[in-house]
Amino acid sequence: EGFAHGFLVMSEKAEFSYKCTDFYHPEDEGGIQWNDPDIGIEWPIDHDIKPIFSEKDRKHPTLKQSGMSF
Numbered sequence: 470e471g472f473a474h475g476f477l478v479m480s481e482k483a484e485f486s487y488k489c490t491d492f493y494h495p496e497d498e499g500g501i502q503w504n505d506p507d508i509g510i511e512w513p514i515d516h517d518i519k520p521i522f523s524e525k526d527r528k529h530p531t532l533k534q535s536g537m538s539f
Contacts, residue, residue: 475503477512477520500529507532 470490476483503526504512514520532538 473501475510477514479513498525499535500526501532501535501537502529505531 474487476485501508503520503522504510
């Protein structure tokens, strides 16, 4: 609880599930940009591949823009 999660699917299909500590409340969702340079995750993505994101995920701020820190 209290940590971000992210994943990269490198196959045609994937199944993802996680456990919540309470009932789901969409209004409590938040997020950060997947490629935030301040976090520095080195995703194994070839430069010629364009990742696919939901509209919701494309709108996430950077960690600095969100006011959060690590």
